[in-house]
Amino acid sequence: MGGDYGPAVLLPGLEQLLERRPDIHFLLFGRQEEVIPVLDRLPRLKEKAEFFHCEIAVRMDAKPSQALRQGRWKSSMWRAVEAVKNGEADVCVSAGNTGALMAMSKFCLRTMANIERPAIAAIWPTVRAESIVLDVGATIGADAQQLTDFAILGAGMARALFSIEKPTVGLLNVGVEEIKGQEEVKEAGRMLREAALPTMSYHGFVEGDDIGAGTTDVVVSEGFAGNIALKTAEGTAKQISGYLRSAMRRTLRARIGYLFARDAFRRLREKMDVRKVNGGVFLGLNGIVVKSHGGTDAEGFASAVELGYDMVRNNLLEKISNDLARFHRRIGPDKNKTDA
Amino acid sequence: MGGDYGPAVLLPGLEQLLERRPDIHFLLFGRQEEVIPVLDRLPRLKEKAEFFHCEIAVRMDAKPSQALRQGRWKSSMWRAVEAVKNGEADVCVSAGNTGALMAMSKFCLRTMANIERPAIAAIWPTVRAESIVLDVGATIGADAQQLTDFAILGAGMARALFSIEKPTVGLLNVGVEEIKGQEEVKEAGRMLREAALPTMSYHGFVEGDDIGAGTTDVVVSEGFAGNIALKTAEGTAKQISGYLRSAMRRTLRARIGYLFARDAFRRLREKMDVRKVNGGVFLGLNGIVVKSHGGTDAEGFASAVELGYDMVRNNLLEKISNDLARFHRRIGPDKNKTDA
Numbered sequence: 001m002g003g004d005y006g007p008a009v010l011l012p013g014l015e016q017l018l019e020r021r022p023d024i025h026f027l028l029f030g031r032q033e034e035v036i037p038v039l040d041r042l043p044r045l046k047e048k049a050e051f052f053h054c055e056i057a058v059r060m061d062a063k064p065s066q067a068l069r070q071g072r073w074k075s076s077m078w079r080a081v082e083a084v085k086n087g088e089a090d091v092c093v094s095a096g097n098t099g100a101l102m103a104m105s106k107f108c109l110r111t112m113a114n115i116e117r118p119a120i121a122a123i124w125p126t127v128r129a130e131s132i133v134l135d136v137g138a139t140i141g142a143d144a145q146q147l148t149d150f151a152i153l154g155a156g157m158a159r160a161l162f163s164i165e166k167p168t169v170g171l172l173n174v175g176v177e178e179i180k181g182q183e184e185v186k187e188a189g190r191m192l193r194e195a196a197l198p199t200m201s202y203h204g205f206v207e208g209d210d211i212g213a214g215t216t217d218v219v220v221s222e223g224f225a226g227n228i229a230l231k232t233a234e235g236t237a238k239q240i241s242g243y244l245r246s247a248m249r250r251t252l253r254a255r256i257g258y259l260f261a262r263d264a265f266r267r268l269r270e271k272m273d274v275r276k277v278n279g280g281v282f283l284g285l286n287g288i289v290v291k292s293h294g295g296t297d298a299e300g301f302a303s304a305v306e307l308g309y310d311m312v313r314n315n316l317l318e319k320i321s322n323d324l325a326r327f328h329r330r331i332g333p334d335k336n337k338t339d340a
Numbered sequence: 341m342g343g344d345y346g347p348a349v350l351l352p353g354l355e356q357l358l359e360r361r362p363d364i365h366f367l368l369f370g371r372q373e374e375v376i377p378v379l380d381r382l383p384r385l386k387e388k389a390e391f392f393h394c395e396i397a398v399r400m401d402a403k404p405s406q407a408l409r410q411g412r413w414k415s416s417m418w419r420a421v422e423a424v425k426n427g428e429a430d431v432c433v434s435a436g437n438t439g440a441l442m443a444m445s446k447f448c449l450r451t452m453a454n455i456e457r458p459a460i461a462a463i464w465p466t467v468r469a470e471s472i473v474l475d476v477g478a479t480i481g482a483d484a485q486q487l488t489d490f491a492i493l494g495a496g497m498a499r500a501l502f503s504i505e506k507p508t509v510g511l512l513n514v515g516v517e518e519i520k521g522q523e524e525v526k527e528a529g530r531m532l533r534e535a536a537l538p539t540m541s542y543h544g545f546v547e548g549d550d551i552g553a554g555t556t557d558v559v560v561s562e563g564f565a566g567n568i569a570l571k572t573a574e575g576t577a578k579q580i581s582g583y584l585r586s587a588m589r590r591t592l593r594a595r596i597g598y599l600f601a602r603d604a605f606r607r608l609r610e611k612m613d614v615r616k617v618n619g620g621v622f623l624g625l626n627g628i629v630v631k632s633h634g635g636t637d638a639e640g641f642a643s644a645v646e647l648g649y650d651m652v653r654n655n656l657l658e659k660i661s662n663d664l665a666r667f668h669r670r671i672g673p674d675k676n677k678t679d680a
Contacts, residue, residue: 127579137514140522174477182480182564185480208571212579224522225565227514229572231548238577239467239552243611244584247604254604261597264587271583 001031001057001076002096003294003301007038010095013301015045020302021309027089029054029076054079058100060294068107077101081108084287091308093279095292095301102138102282102291109285114324116282117142119150119223120291121157122230123277123307126214128142132158133211134191135223136230142222144187147171151192152327153283154218155200156320160311162217166199170206170216172225183221195330199323279304281311288316341370341397341416342436343634343641351378352437353641355385360642367393367429369416392421398440400634407440409449417441421448424627429646431621435632435641442478442622442631449625452657455666457482457596458624459490459563460631461497462570463617463647466554472497473551475563476570476620482562484527487511491532492667493623494558495540496660500651502557506539510546510556512565528560535670539663565662619644628656 007030014026026049028035035053039046052078058067063089071078077096081104083089094101102118111118119135132154139146151169158167169192173185185205192202203216208229211219221229248258248265258265278300282289288311292304343350347370354366366389368375379386394416398407417436421444423429434441442458451458459475472494479486491509498507509532512523525545532542543556548569551559561569586597588605598605601656618640622629628651632644 020344033521127582140514172568174480175571176565208568208573209575209578211572212575221568225568228512228548228561228565228569231515232551232569232572233548233576235549235579236573238549240577240580242467243608246610247608250604250607254601256596257599257601257604259597260600261588261594264590264594264597267590268583268587271587317347 001034002094003292003296004060005297007035009296009298010301011038011042011045013298013304014049015042015299017302017305018044019280019304021064023339024048024305024309026050027052027080027083029080029083030155031055031057031076032286033185052076053085058097060097062097062100064097064103065098068103071100071104072107077097078104078108081105081287081289084289090312091288091290093290093292093305093308095294095296095304098137098280098291098294101289105282105285105289108128109287109289110279110323111284112286112321114328115149115153115284117146118282119153121154121281121283122232123161123279124211124219124230125271125277126212128214130162130277131211131214131217131219133163133219133221133226133230134283135221135226137223137227138282139223141224142184144184144191147184147188147220147222148191148195148327149284149324151188151202151218151220152197152323153202153320154220155197156323157281157283157311157316158217159199159319160314160316161307163314164217166201167217168201168203168215169218170203170210172211172219172221172229173205173207175205175207188220191331194196195324195327197327197330199319277303279307281307283320286317288312341374341394342400342434343632343636344400345637347375347378349636349638350641351375351382351385353636354389354645355382356638356640357645358384358388361646364388364649366390367420367423369419371395371397371416374580392416392419395561398437400437402437402440403566404437404439404443407437408443411440412444412447418444418448421445421627421629424629425449430652431628431630432616433630433632433641433645433648435634435636435644438477438620438631438634441629445622445625445627445629449627449629451624452626452661452664453626454668454677455493457486458622459493461494461621461623463501463619464551464559464570464573464620465611465617466552468554469615470502471551471554471557471559472501472645473559473561473570474623477563477567478622479563481564482524484524484531487524487562488531488535488558488667489624489664491528491540491542491558491560492537492663493660495537496558496656496663497621497623497651498562499539499659500654500656503654504557506541507557508541508543509560510543510550510562512551512559512569513545513547515545515547519596520665524562531671537663537667537668537670539666545585563633582667611621617643619647621647623660627650643675 031054056075117139121134280291292309372393382661396415461474630648
């Protein structure tokens with residue numbers, strides 16, 4: 001029900017995805033007045049989907065506490081998350097209200113053993129390929145233990161998605177000499193180095209410009225700086241696209257040049273297409289939840305669902321929980337804090 | 341003496357700048373073996389400059405404490421900062437070691453009355469024009485009082501540089517609903533709203549993508565997130581330039597298109613040219629210090645010096661200290677902490 005356009009755009013995305021991933025079975029939760037008319041026009045999807053009517057849909061502008069109060073047990077968002085909890089679904093994907101989705105996911109799925117707080121992971125296109133950046137907005141001011149947990153979550157995701165045996169992991173820090181970096185970041189670096197996990201290669205600190213350069217497969221940050229990095233990169237990409245567009249329209253010569261180089265521009269647009277990397281993944285919960293961008297179109301929503309599909313196929317949760325258990329055995333029970 | 345190329349590149353930048361700003365008088369501090377041969381080839385600059393030989397030059401990789409220990413009183417960097425302190429120079433510009441320059445500037449110039457910690461301000465090209473972003477790396481984890489001080493410093497710089505009577509000021513925050521933002525940021529917002537200063541218009545919170553959109557003239561952040569935002573934007577711009585370059589080289593059609601649209605691409609490159617906005621400004625000290633990018637060329641160094649020139653001409657320090665005094669009168673002596 002979520003996103004800027006609701007079922008009218010999201011369901012056609014699922015129909016598209018079925019071409020690439022014909023073995024998906026969908027459980028759809030929403031208001032029948034809005035879903036059924038769209039579904040009736042998409043016979044292939046209809047055949048592969050079960051629909052569950054829910055009277056309540058969480059509003060995009062609802063506060064998380066409000067959404068929980070009004071939507072627990074019965075809203076379409078809750079029931080989609082609950083389907084993961086009950087083992088009816090392998091992954092939940094929503095284009096709805098991020099805060100509400102995180103609140104419901106935490107409440108319903110709970111954090112994994114050995115994890116105190118969840119993280120949101122983003123897939124970041126880089127010069128080399130793609131990297132995973134987390135946390136981009138779930139946890140402000142993470143401590144050293146939480147940062148190392150994020151490193152393990154992110155490395156597990158990289159192993160599941162990119163088929164890398166031993167992904168490289170960097171801790172986001174500032175490189176300017178006069179500030180020594182946050183204490184938590186330094187401590188997390190020491191912990192990761194000492195743990196010497198077989199499932200990741202700890203690279204050390206990275207800076208903001210290392211993200212786009214693809215210096216490491218995984219970049220770990222607490223949620224405040226991570227969110228600001230993500231939004232700043234999106235803003236910069238938008239700004240440069242704008243410059244490029246206006247430069248290409250300005251003169252006749254530029255327009256002719258544009259016509260010749262049209263394929264090159266198309267390629268560039270594809271490279272910069274955020275829809276292809278749509279989907280923030282909630283990590284650290286007992287279940288996989290993917291948050292699609294609210295403003296996405298059908299293709300973007302299909303990417304978000306596909307992302308969830310790929311993680312399930314590659315046993316993300318199993319990888320992560322093994323890695324966590326191994327790490328917490330290594331650092332020993334005295335340093336070990338677990339979720340209550 | 342600093343920067344990747346030293347006097348051989350920096351001095352020609354000064355010679356260039358004299359064409360635009362013929363009333364500058366330079367005090368040059370450095371090692372005579374390196375400076376004099378270059379200066380001898382630049383007669384116009386030589387006429388407008390006094391040279392002071394300094395045996396010691398702070399190394400680019402020296403730690404701030406090391407630089408202070410070895411270079412205090414006598415290094416070229418120290419003596420350039422000291423010239424500002426003694427009133428012999430209006431502004432100090434260096435392309436050297438950032439950490440050492442900040443340490444020496446703090447030690448020599450001291451923070452202004454009512455300011456606890458300095459900030460580094462960057463000029464950020466936006467869709468609309470340019471904005472000032474601070475702190476980009478001097479102060480990690482600023483408290484509410486320090487953030488409001490940064491707001492005043494940044495607004496003063498905007499008034500001096502952009503000739504705006506009442507610049508808009510935003511506090512950098514995360515917009516995701518489930519996290520309510522850092523407490524310090526919220527408290528700083530309350531303080532700025534209550535103070536209702538006549539010299540700035542407090543806009544509220546802004547997110548990472550608002551920086552490039554030019555939503556406010558000034559964006560305030562503590563140094564960790566601010567530094568990461570700056571580096572991430574630089575990285576993203578570099579990444580997209582790389583995509584564009586390789587797209588335009590890929591096919592014959594694209595190359596022909598490039599030839600036609602060459603002027604448009606030149607315009608785009610100019611828009612994205614970081615040299616034009618070169619210079620991090622140290623704010624909150626009893627004197628103006630500008631840090632040029634170490635890897636700058638002559639033109640970029642000229643921009644950094646010109647930035648310092650413009651701020652002096654527009655009475656930056658006077659504006660800032662009046663604003664600070666007014667603000668601290670408004671919030672009252674009980675809330676007022678001053679630098680020891």
